[in-house]
Amino acid sequence: SQELEQSPQSLIVQEGKNLTINCTSSKTLYGLYWYKQKYGEGLIFLMMLQKGGEEKSHEKITAKLDEKKQQSSLHITASQPSHAGIYLCGADWGSNYKLTFGKGTLLTVNP
Amino acid sequence: GAGVSQSPSNKVTEKGKDVELRCDPISGHTALYWYRQSLGQGLEFLIYFQGNSAPDKSGLPSDRFSAERTGGSVSTLTIQRTQQEDSAVYLCASNQGPNQPQHFGDGTRLSIL
Numbered sequence: 001s002q003e004l005e006q007s008p009q010s011l012i013v014q015e016g017k018n019l020t021i022n023c024t025s026s027k028t029l030y031g032l033y034w035y036k037q038k039y040g041e042g043l044i045f046l047m048m049l050q051k052g053g054e055e056k057s058h059e060k061i062t063a064k065l066d067e068k069k070q071q072s073s074l075h076i077t078a079s080q081p082s083h084a085g086i087y088l089c090g091a092d093w094g095s096n097y098k099l100t101f102g103k104g105t106l107l108t109v110n111p
Numbered sequence: 112g113a114g115v116s117q118s119p120s121n122k123v124t125e126k127g128k129d130v131e132l133r134c135d136p137i138s139g140h141t142a143l144y145w146y147r148q149s150l151g152q153g154l155e156f157l158i159y160f161q162g163n164s165a166p167d168k169s170g171l172p173s174d175r176f177s178a179e180r181t182g183g184s185v186s187t188l189t190i191q192r193t194q195q196e197d198s199a200v201y202l203c204a205s206n207q208g209p210n211q212p213q214h215f216g217d218g219t220r221l222s223i224l
Contacts, residue, residue, distance in 0.1 A: 031210060042115070042202060042215035050210070088154065096209035097142065098167065101154040 003027065004091050006102035013079050014110050021074045021105045023089035029069045031092035033099060038085045046074075046087075076107075084109045113137065115216035117203050123222045126195060132188040132219045136205030143186050144206075144213060145178055149199035157201075160186065161208070190221075198223045 003026045013019050023032065031050050035043040047056045049065035049072060056063050060083075062075045076083055086106050090099035116135040124130055136143050145157040156170040160180040171177070175193075180186040190197055200220050204213035 033212060035215075040217070040220075042217045043204075045212045045214060048212050090154075090213075092210075097144075097159055097161070098156050098170075099213065100156070103153045 004089065004100055004102045006087075006089055006105050008105060009103065010106040010108070012108045012110065015080060016078055019076050019079055019107070021087050021107070023072045023074070023091075023102055025070045025091050025093075027070070027091075027093050029065065029072070029091055030094045030096070032065055032069075032072045033090040033092070034063050034072070034074050035088045035090065036085045037088060037104070043088060079107075079109045081109045081111055083107060115203055115205055115214055117201075117216035117219050119219055120217065121220045121222075123224065124193060125224050127192055129189065129191045130193055130221065132190075132201050132203075132221070134186045134188070134203030134205075134216060136184065136186070136203070137214055140205035140207055140214075141183070142206050142208055142211075142213075143180055144204040145186070145188050146202045146204065147172075147199045148202055148218070154202070157188070193221075193223045195223045197221065 005024045007022050033048050034046040037043050047063045052067040052069045054065045060077045065072045086104045088104045089102045118133045141162045143160045148154045158178045159167040175191045178188045200218040202218040204215045206213045
């Protein structure tokens with residue numbers, strides 16, 4: 001079984017709608033990183049979470065790490081076509097450097 | 112430029128040939144990483160360099176893969192005797208050290224014919 005699971009695998013929403021992407025770890029997270037990727041490009045860093053219960057926001061994107069440090073969610077408010085892409089979570093399980101990534105969530109936002 | 116730079120952006124080569132992929136990290140970043148992204152496997156860690164410490168090579172899939180980092184800056188990933196299963200996007204990242212966000216280049220798309 002996979003140690004880091006993302007859900008859903010893909011998501012299609014209408015512009016203006018809110019959405020949530022989840023990332024669940026089988027082990028305690030020392031760090032959880034959210035990235036966005038567009039086809040043919042590298043990963044763009046969004047947010048880093050390290051403390052249980054931590055929540056960070058940037059523009060219309062909010063990321064949370066649960067108290068147990070095994071699950072994170074990424075919430076987008078009032079989605080726009082510019083939010084479309086693949087969202088990836090990356091887990092640090094104690095190495096302080098090596099990240100294990102989920103399979104990603106493909107987000108499509110229809111105008 | 113201010114970001115991580117990778118070259119070439121695309122590489123097509125015949126099975127059995129050797130290839131070299133280059134990564135120029137963000138200036139001042141002491142740590143450098145190589146990852147491989149493929150459809151079946153997702154994004155996989157390959158190797159990590161931190162300053163003058165011995166690299167963590169635990170993610171390299173076979174002894175055909177090697178990497179070096181000269182002068183603590185530019186890194187080269189070499190794949191010898193390429194196989195079709197080596198076809199993937201190879202991504203490089205750098206950061207200022209442990210527990211810091213990794214910043215990625217746009218990758219090299221490698222196709223083995």
